Amino acid sequence: MFSGIQPTGNLHLGNYLGAIVKFVALQQTHECLFCVVDLHAITMPQAPGELREAIRRIAAAYIASGVDPVKNIIFNQSQVSEHSELAWVFNCVARMGWLNRMTQFKDKAGKDRENVSIGLFAYPTLMAADILLYRATHVPVGEDQKQHVELTRDIAQKFNNDYAESIAAQGHNGGFFPLPEPLIQGPAARVMSLRDGTKKMSKSDPSEFSRISLADDADAINQKIRKAKTDPEPLPTELEGLKGRPEAENLIGIYSALSGVAAEKVLLEFGGAQFSSFKQALADLAIHKLGPIGAEMRRLEGDPGYIDQVLREGGARAKAIAQPIMNQVKDIVGLLR
Secondary structure, three states, rough: OOEOOOOOOOOEEEHHHHHHHHHHHHOOOOOOEEEOOOHOOOOOOHHHHHHHHHHHHHHHHHHHHOOOOOOOOOEEHOOHHHHHHHHHHHHOOHHHHHHOOOOHHHHHHHHHHHHHHHHHHHHHHHHHHHHHHHOOEEEEOHHHHHHHHHHHHHHHHHHHHHHHHHHHHOOOOOOOOOOEEEOOOOOOOOOOOOOOOOOOOOOOOOOHHHHOOOOOOOOHHHHHHOOOOOOOEEEEEEEEHHOHHHHHHHHHHHHHHHOOOHHHHHHHHHOOOOOHHHHHHHHHHHHHHHHHHHHHHHHOOOOOOHHHHHHHHHHHHHHHHHHHHHHHHHHHHHOOO
């Protein structure tokens, strides 16, 4: 199982509920690689010093949230050069039409597509390389990233077809790369902004009150939830009553995901109540769940030597898996080693 998070901005509640909390569970059932995808980060301009600190911060968030760096591999992408090597091979396999259909590129590039970097356009092939370099079979993703896993499957299938004869000659039956499956699990996989329930919670939103950062202290969490946008009606007693009420639906979804209680049962408890009492219960729950993570993150960030050691050792372990697979790819393609 492979997954990665970009070291850009501060991790927030959406990242935690949509990804990290799933990572903690998946480490019990899968062999896991958790990557800080720093090569993806530089598709947009980054200040070098800030990028280094952001890489360490993501690693600290993994560990503080309960990902075991001994049981799993935690590393930053740029320490394993095979990611870039395989991405180039996939650039020669993927088709322009496939990449032109990627909705995230359209969103990030906006109207000025001619002026964005080639890296921003081609980064889905690097994402495919991240996954297939380890021949990963499962990728935990949010709904918005599902298209990238589908592209990864297309690239794997085309590589297997294009090089079928060579793959067979190298002793691989039924194709070389697996077709990975997206793992989309649980409630609140898509956490929305606290200021606008129709928009996804985002690190890039200019308003700090749109998101709860993992590093927020209890006062900040309490204040942000208290000021979260709502509507004038009391909470409904059934799920049907949340239709057309995106802010109410978002807050109920967050409570459900943090507590592990189904949304229907949350509404049975709080249905008919005003938002003020529900928000206080949600704030208390969020502080209870996220407070220890934030405190541990701050402690780990105060020990960059330890974080660097985890990433260095993780990079060596990842490379030990990646290098033999990349060598086989070179043999299949016909590159002379």
